[in-house]
Amino acid sequence: MDLHTQLPVVGMVGGGQLARMTHQAAIALGQSLRLLAASPADSAAVVAPAVRIGSHEDLEALRAFAKDCDVVTFDHEHVPNAHLETLAAEGAVVRPSAATLVYAQDKAAMRRRLGELGLPMPRWANVSTVADIERFGTPCVVKTATGGYDGKGVFMIDDAAQAAELVAAGVPLIAEERVRLRRELAVQVARSARGETAVYPVVETVQRDGICTEVIAPAPDLPSEVADAARAIAERVASALDVQGMLAVELFDTDDGPLINELAMRPHNSGHWTIEGARTSQFEQHLRAVLDYPLGETQPTAPITVMANVLGGEPGGSRLDERLQRLLAEDPGARVHLYGKDVRPGRKIGHVTVLGDDLAELRRRAGRAAAWLRDGNPEGLHK
Known part of the structure; x- marks a missing residue:
């Protein structure tokens, strides 16, 4: 308990x-959020x-x-799972627990558990040799079982021989079928320690080169039965x-219904739209959930919300501050979130959110705003 605020202290491991x-969400709740960051230059540490x-x-460091x-x-x-088990054994309250977080850390463990639960997902198998991949069948997707994110650790394999170098590295791998999908979806659900849940609308995520570039909330033209099935899957998981805390369930939209792709047990890029686009942001909701507070409403604040990630561009051009000022003048309704990170090509350095009722216009505005902040191309701002 923070003696100054008389409110609980939440510690978040990570400074991104x-x-x-x-x-930012903790400030409004009066919470004392403490961070364990790798560097004083980390996005949150500054x-x-x-x-x-x-x-x-x-x-x-975790104990202290x-x-x-x-x-x-x-x-x-x-965070190493064994470290979390040690913290809990020594009396720390860890949410989500080590026993739960392992299913977001280890894709093989996740797939086994989802299979035991009878939840829909692509066909998969543990693989450790080229022969294993041949037996599984190609084309397929090979993933490192641990450590992957933003497309890292995911390999599209057309012929098993392509995986020879990957197999030789000796890292744990799984193979998954390459499913035919219409698009990718995601559902955020918050769950508190007492078991209360709050589910957000199903969103569409647009991926390029393994990185989410755009989120549309709610997912357009999604049949109600598919949306209901996706939300039910998220609640069941x-x-x-x-x-x-927060759970993001990434899904493939297929002819046979939604299939689970990945899980994340924290706030997630596919939920950034909720800051302006929902009654309660995923960040406030995560705090409420881990503190076992009553959860907030998840209804949208606008008919449609579009979020576009701002990726780092090539060096040169106008300063980021100049680009920001120009964008705010050109599109005062755009909500910009910059993360204070060093700019590198392809790195997520922020996001832009726009709200309204015209999907095509919102996608155009969000896309041009993100492109302008990335490249500083004045012509792109007027397209």
Whole structure:
């Protein structure tokens, strides 16, 4: 308990943009959010007042951090599971727990558990040799079982021989069938320690080169039975895995219904639209859930919300501040979130959200805003 605010202290392991936006949500709730960041230059560390610098892989750093927190949560899934078990055994409240988080850390463990639950997903198998992949069948998708994100650790394999170098690296792998899909969907659901759940509308996510570039909420032209099935899947996963906090369920929209692709047990890029586009943002909802507070309403605030990620562009051109000012003058309704990160080509450095009722116009506005902030091309701003 923070003696100044008389409110619980939430500790978030990680100092990226998810922690930064969670810190913003914590301010409104009067919460004392503390961060364990790898560097004082991390996205959240440059704006939050209570930051401890340390590695999420260092048990002693985690112990020192957790002892001053009422509850510990995460902005990524990369904390060693054994460390989380140790913290809990020593009395720390960890949400989600190590036993739950493993299903977001290890794709093989996730697939096994989802199979036990009878939930829909692509055909899959553990593989460790080229022969295993040949037996599984190609074309297929080969994934590293741990450590992948934003398309990293995901390989499209047309011939098993293509995986020889990957297999030789000796990392745990799984193979999944390459499913025919109409598009990709996602559902965010919050679940508190007492078991209360709150589900957001199903959204469409647009991927390019393995990175989400655009989110449309709600997913356009989605039949109600598909939306209901997707939301039911998300609630079932949250309950069966005892999730405490935000859960993002990424799905493939197929002719046979939605199939589970990935899980994330934290705020997620596909939920950034909720800051302006829903009654309760995913960041506030995560705080409520891990504190076991009553959950907030998830209804949209506009008929349609479109979020476009801002990726880093090539060096040169006008300064980012100049681009921001120009964008705000050209499109005062665009809501810009910049993460304070060093710009590198392809790196997520922010996002832009627009709200309204004309899908084509919103996609045009969001896309041109993101492109302008990336490239500083004045012509792109007027397209």
